[in-house]
Amino acid sequence: MKKLKYALMAGLLAATSSLPASAEETKIEVLHHWVAESEVAALNVIRNALAEKGYGWQDSAVGGMSGSNAQQALRTRLAAGNPPAAMQFLGYEGLEWASEGVLRNLGDMATENGWREAIAPQVLPFVDSNDGFFAVPINMHRQNxxxxxxxxxxxxxxxxxxxxxxxxxxxxxxxxxxxxxxxxxxxxxxxxxxxxxxxxxxxxxxxxxxxxxxxxxxxxxxxxxxxxxxxxxxxxxxxxxxxxxxxxxxxxxxxxxxxxxxxxxxxxxxxx
The missing domain is CATH 3.40.190.10 (Periplasmic binding protein-like II)
Incomplete structure (x- = not known):
C-alpha cells in the first residue's frame, strides 16, 4: 500500500507554510484528543493563529483514554489511505510513526527557523529522528x-x-x-x-x-x-x-x- 505522508499536530503551523494562503482553498484537518474545556481553549490558540494566516480548520476530535482512541482512529485512517493533514500525539508515538515513513519531513523548516536551538534538549528526542524533524512540541507536562x-x-x-x-x-x-x-x-x-x-x-x-x-x-x-x-x-x-x-x-x-x-x-x- 502506498504510504501517505502527513504532519503530526505539533508540526501543523510549519507544515502548512507552503500551502495556498486562502482559507477557502485550504482547510486543514486536525485529528486530536483535546476535548476538555481547558484543552479546547489551548487548541483554539493554534486554530486562531492559523486563521490569522488565512487557513481553515477541520476539527476531528476523538477523546478518551488519554489519546489511545485517537491513535486507533489514526490507524484506521492510514489503513484506508485517508490520513488527516495533522495529528496530535504523545511521547514516543511520533517516533513509531516516523519509523514507518508516514510523516512529513520538516527538516528544511527546522533549519531555517532554528528549531534545534529553540527546543529544550530533553524534548528533542520526541520530535527529531535520524531523518530529521517530524514534529514540533506544543506542550510539556509533569504528571505527579x-x-x-x-x-x-x-x-x-x-x-x-x-x-x-x-x-x-x-x-x-x-x-x-x-x-x-x-x-x-x-x-x-x-x-x-x-x-x-x-x-x-x-x-x-x-x-x-x-x-x-x-x-x-x-x-x-x-x-x-x-x-x-x-x-x-x-x-x-x-x-x-x-x-x-x-x-x-x-x-x-x-x-x-x-x-x-x-x-x-x-x-x-x-x-x-
Missing part, C-alpha cells in the same frame, strides 16, 4: 501533582497531607464529613499516575528505574513493591463508587467545587 481544595481541608479541620500516610489518614476524616477524599476515574492511565507516583515516592528514583524501566525481577518482587501495592490498595479506598467511566476533567471539577478533597493528576489540571 496532588491537587487539593484547601477550603475543604479547613472545613474538616485537617492539614493538607505531606505524605501518602497522611493522605490515607486524612481520608477517614474527610469521609466522615461527607467529602470524597480522592477524585479519579477508572481509566488505566489515571490509575497509572497514582501507581507511578507511589513507586517513585516510596521506592525512590533508583528503585523506580530498576522496577519500571529495567524491569528488574528482584525489584519487582521485593518487599518494597509489595508495600507499594498495599499502599495503592489503601488509596483505592479513598475513591468513591461512582468512579467508573469518569473523565479526568470531571474529577478535577469535583475538587474545584468541593465534592472531593484531592486529585492526583498532571499539571494540565490547572487549566480547568
Amino acid at each position: 501533582w496532588v491537587w487539593a481544595n484547601k477550603a475543604v481541608f479547613d472545613k474538616v479541620g485537617a492539614d493538607q497531607p505531606g505524605s501518602w500516610s497522611e493522605l490515607i489518614e486524612d481520608g477517614q476524616k474527610l469521609k466522615d464529613a461527607g467529602i470524597i477524599p480522592l477524585a479519579m476515574g477508572d481509566e488505566p492511565w489515571q490509575i497509572q499516575l497514582i501507581f507511578d507516583s507511589l513507586v517513585a515516592d516510596i521506592g525512590g528514583a533508583d528503585f523506580y528505574k530498576k522496577a519500571m524501566v529495567d524491569l528488574d525481577k528482584e525489584a519487582l518482587s521485593s518487599d518494597t513493591m509489595k508495600h507499594i501495592f498495599d499502599t495503592l490498595r489503601q488509596v483505592r479506598g479513598l475513591v468513591d463508587d461512582g468512579f467508573n467511566g469518569r473523565d479526568w476533567a470531571v474529577a478535577t471539577g469535583m475538587v474545584i467545587d468541593g465534592q472531593a478533597a484531592m486529585q492526583v493528576m498532571g499539571d494540565w489540571a490547572k487549566g480547568e
Whole structure:
C-alpha cells in the first residue's frame, strides 16, 4: 500500500507554510484528543493563529483514554489511505510513526527557523529522528501533582497531607464529613499516575528505574513493591463508587467545587 505522508499536530503551523494562503482553498484537518474545556481553549490558540494566516480548520476530535482512541482512529485512517493533514500525539508515538515513513519531513523548516536551538534538549528526542524533524512540541507536562481544595481541608479541620500516610489518614476524616477524599476515574492511565507516583515516592528514583524501566525481577518482587501495592490498595479506598467511566476533567471539577478533597493528576489540571 502506498504510504501517505502527513504532519503530526505539533508540526501543523510549519507544515502548512507552503500551502495556498486562502482559507477557502485550504482547510486543514486536525485529528486530536483535546476535548476538555481547558484543552479546547489551548487548541483554539493554534486554530486562531492559523486563521490569522488565512487557513481553515477541520476539527476531528476523538477523546478518551488519554489519546489511545485517537491513535486507533489514526490507524484506521492510514489503513484506508485517508490520513488527516495533522495529528496530535504523545511521547514516543511520533517516533513509531516516523519509523514507518508516514510523516512529513520538516527538516528544511527546522533549519531555517532554528528549531534545534529553540527546543529544550530533553524534548528533542520526541520530535527529531535520524531523518530529521517530524514534529514540533506544543506542550510539556509533569504528571505527579496532588491537587487539593484547601477550603475543604479547613472545613474538616485537617492539614493538607505531606505524605501518602497522611493522605490515607486524612481520608477517614474527610469521609466522615461527607467529602470524597480522592477524585479519579477508572481509566488505566489515571490509575497509572497514582501507581507511578507511589513507586517513585516510596521506592525512590533508583528503585523506580530498576522496577519500571529495567524491569528488574528482584525489584519487582521485593518487599518494597509489595508495600507499594498495599499502599495503592489503601488509596483505592479513598475513591468513591461512582468512579467508573469518569473523565479526568470531571474529577478535577469535583475538587474545584468541593465534592472531593484531592486529585492526583498532571499539571494540565490547572487549566480547568
